Amino acid sequence: MRRCFSLPPSDADRRGVAAIEFAMVAPLLILMMLGMVVYGGWFWMAHSVQSLASEGARAAIAGLDPLERDALARSFVVAQAEDLGLQSQRASIEVESTAAVIRVNVAYDISDHPLMALSAIVPSPPRIIRRTAVVRLGGY
Template identity: 35%
Template sequence: MNSIAQRLPPASAASRRLQRGVAAIEFALIFSVLFLVLYGMATFGAVFYFQQAVSRAAEDGARAVSQLPASPGLSENDPRIVSAVRASLLEALVVPASETVTVDRRRSWIATNVTATIAVTEGTGARAVVTVTYKYSANRLLPKLPAFGWMPDELIGRAIAMRQT
């Protein structure tokens, strides 16, 4: 019985060189696709984490609203609520590494780059809407690739709390 290997002529040096070239092209194509998949997963994970941190900060602000006494009244952009939001973000990993040297630098970075607003409604069913806005486009974890503009410019977290009357 003849095996297949016995029936085929031996490969020449030229055909082996061509095969190496084909392997390099295949590697380049597969690597670029795998890199884009890995980059997409890392970018999505970073945006997802930042969004969760911003949403949690808004929830912590709403929780602070519900724990405040009915008097004195709650004002728009109350500093007690803004402080609760910033304290929540201080515990998260949203500040760039260059700004994490001291706690004071982290606080000032958050105060500069994160906006917390509180909208208050009065009367029956009084409530407060806490909105936290993080400028993600100014503080990206990974750089933006051309033709892949699916990352948001801002991340917004919003929470509503019923106020004590």
């Protein structure tokens, strides 16, 4: 007569279990790590672009007319981009100056950044980082 139950596995029978479990979990772990690297780098660059826009708007306050404000903001953004690890030729800068506000818009293209090469594997963040800063002029 045959038995319908089996004996519990011994330690010798479980030698490959850890390797199989790792093989099942490793792809998910690697994807999560790549996502953290890609988005962490993107957030770092987005924060740097926001800093450029904010400081460019503050620098523009010293200008007496819209043309001088534009020149001051642009020169500040170009000069400070390298200090933040960004390339100034990838940034496009728009300065709007009215009697009430100075608005500095900075758009930074990260399409060719090495970090974005990893974004083919994970969902990609936007390839153009757009940030704006506004400074009010008087009338508080």
